[in-house]
Amino acid sequence: MAMAWRRALNHVVIPRDGAQIVGIRSFAIASKAKKGGKGGAADAAKTPALSKELKSTTVFGANILKEGSDPKIQPDSEYPEWLWHLLDKRPMLSELRRKDAKTLPYEDLKRFVKLVNRARIKEKNALTAKN
Numbered sequence: 001m002a003m004a005w006r007r008a009l010n011h012v013v014i015p016r017d018g019a020q021i022v023g024i025r026s027f028a029i030a031s032k033a034k035k036g037g038k039g040g041a042a043d044a045a046k047t048p049a050l051s052k053e054l055k056s057t058t059v060f061g062a063n064i065l066k067e068g069s070d071p072k073i074q075p076d077s078e079y080p081e082w083l084w085h086l087l088d089k090r091p092m093l094s095e096l097r098r099k100d101a102k103t104l105p106y107e108d109l110k111r112f113v114k115l116v117n118r119a120r121i122k123e124k125n126a127l128t129a130k131n
Contacts (some may be wrong), residue, residue: 093119 063070091108093115104112
């Protein structure tokens with residue numbers, strides 16, 4: 001029932017004023033820029049210049065609150081240990097299959113089971129899609 005209403009509403013044209021009252025989101029209308037030069041000098045003037053000292057001590061864009069300031073960079077000892085292992089390469093399914101499952105650490109064994117299940121599901125979906 002809900003899908004039928006949704007499909008019916010997709011074809012209804014709502015004027016811009018009505019959309020604001022109802023609360024429907026729409027894309028902003030792009031303003032027409034003046035054609036002419038490349039505008040490199042105008043763009044460079046708009047970006048604020050930051051000192052190198054401020055750049056190396058502050059994380060810019062990390063403040064999500066209206067009030068407050070961007071957080072300062074702390075020494076490595078202040079951050080949790082797990083943070084430094086987020087970008088470590090994890091073994092692929094083919095590597096895990098070559099190893100003995102009884103000797104794998106718990107995290108690798110968990111990953112192995114997850115990847116085997118995912119491969120089995122993909123294979124099953126591929127077989128059913130062909131028929």
